Ligand SMILES: Nc1ncnc2c1ncn2[C@@H]1O[C@H](COP(=O)(O)OP(=O)(O)OP(=O)(O)O)[C@@H](O)[C@H]1O
């Protein structure tokens with residue numbers, strides 16, 4: 001289950017620079033870390049997780065497999081993109097099925113970097129992109145309304161009627177220039193629009209792409225953006241995409257350390273971004289740890305043990321018997337599975353167990 005994140009924004013705001021940072025950072029890792037470019041604009045990267053490194057140290061496995069996240073870079077959207085202006089429209093389809101959106105906003109001044117929208121204006125820029133995504137969604141909603149209208153109005157099916165009501169509600173909301181995610185539709189009601197993959201229903205986080213001097217403090221632009229983002233309960237990550245791209249190009253870890261310390265950074269901003277995307281999607285990680293392989297797996301918060309097992313193999317879910325679980329902290333405290341077991345810290349859990357972030361799991365199953 002690779003989580004997919006789509007990068008959107010106006011032209012020339014630093015989207016591809018961010019994407020290159022993402023792609024390079026994976027390439028520059030040790031050889032047992034994977035990178036593949038699925039398409040020129042889709043990059044699969046490892047999710048940085050210090051716990052995985054710790055488990056590697058303790059278990060000394062043949063290989064370590066992090067969990068991954070996919071980034072999709074699209075061409076800059078311009079005003080009118082939803083109606084086919086610019087290149088963006090063609091690519092909007094690419095982000096239909098992403099799980100979350102990272103919206104990059106230019107928060108740096110540089111006269112050499114072309115900008116068609118006048119002085120730097122993060123909130124205005126956010127508005128332009130929001131509008132394009134809303135118009136695109138409106139198109140999808142209206143198409144479905146015209147498809148289902150007759151049935152909802154003439155048929156006696158209450159489900160079709162309810163769906164129609166929700167669609168109308170979405171239409172009205174979009175026409176008012178608002179995003180679908182604000183509607184907070186119930187799980188049940190979301191079903192009515194699930195097949196539309198609405199862009200403004202997806203969770204969003206903002207990257208304030210700031211100038212070098214502002215990476216720790218932010219600047220007046222990122223502050224204005226933060227106010228607007230707060231209104232919609234969204235997070236803003238302050239970073240400098242050019243610096244990120246430079247960090248990611250360095251292959252020698254010592255060079256990287258030095259570069260980071262020159263900027264008084266303890267880690268790349270990219271790590272913060274990836275972790276925030278994880279939180280945004282309410283994902284958690286559990287581990288499997290054996291001498292062959294130490295591996296991180298991504299699941300949704302609240303998943304029970306059999307469902308968690310299914311990301312390894314569907315047979316694990318079907319034939320699930322029980323799970324042996326050691327909390328990450330216990331594993332580290334006692335240093336090995338055996339020691340944790342000897343100290344009574346290995347639990348046997350059944351089908352109803354809700355997996356916790358960091359659990360080290362071993363599944364027993366029938367085939
Ligand atoms: N924080 C920053 N400070 C200064 N320059 C930056 C910063 N981030 C990116 N740039 C520069 O801005 C230019 C545009 O960046 P990039 O190509 O990543 O934009 P883009 O959003 O992908 O544009 P497009 O929509 O045209 O694909 C590049 O020259 C890049 O080096």
Ligand SMILES: [Mg+2]
Nearest residue numbers: 015016075076
């Ligand atoms: Mg680009």
